[in-house]
Amino acid sequence: MSTFNRFKTAYFAFLEAIVVVLVIALAAVVTIGFVTRYLGSPLSWYDELAAVLLAWVTYYGTALAAAKGAHITCPSVLNMCPPSVRVPVALLAEAITIGFFVFLGLASYQVILILDGVNMVSLPSISMQVTQSAIPVASVLFIIAEILRLPEVVKHARGRGFIDHELEEAGIDAEEVEAVSTQQRG
Numbered sequence: 001m002s003t004f005n006r007f008k009t010a011y012f013a014f015l016e017a018i019v020v021v022l023v024i025a026l027a028a029v030v031t032i033g034f035v036t037r038y039l040g041s042p043l044s045w046y047d048e049l050a051a052v053l054l055a056w057v058t059y060y061g062t063a064l065a066a067a068k069g070a071h072i073t074c075p076s077v078l079n080m081c082p083p084s085v086r087v088p089v090a091l092l093a094e095a096i097t098i099g100f101f102v103f104l105g106l107a108s109y110q111v112i113l114i115l116d117g118v119n120m121v122s123l124p125s126i127s128m129q130v131t132q133s134a135i136p137v138a139s140v141l142f143i144i145a146e147i148l149r150l151p152e153v154v155k156h157a158r159g160r161g162f163i164d165h166e167l168e169e170a171g172i173d174a175e176e177v178e179a180v181s182t183q184q185r186g
Helices: 003-038 046-068 075-079 083-114 128-132 134-158 165-169 174-185
Strands: none
Touching: 003 046, 003 134, 046 134, 075 083, 083 128, 083 134, 128 134
């Protein structure tokens, strides 16, 4: 295994670990909140912390989705194009996606600077800068994931095409769908 592939595998495992830890933390906070509310002594902070953790799961989960190539795409449309068109369109889509996350990261970093001295309402010892840091950090993680996937994107664009993850999730064989579609056109 090449150094690049080892790094890519380790990076993707790192993203998975972050998301797993965040999901466990979110489940624990919600469970604690539910139990204390059920017992008649609700904690004042659990819902605000749960909202922050949910946002973190969303942003870090987005980076994980990018690592797996599972973010919103239209692979079926791209697969209808010949490889000579597919490669530049796929690279343009990657560039636009990366550009968006560069913009998001920079804009959210400026928001963090504005939040200097502002703390959470129910947990005043926690800075809003910390709670909002997930956006620029996850943006950087997303960009790294996209860059690490670029060789795979080019390979799929030059080859048989992209895997339609939605069909795969539904248990439908994308090659079967393509064969039926080709028969209907021909």
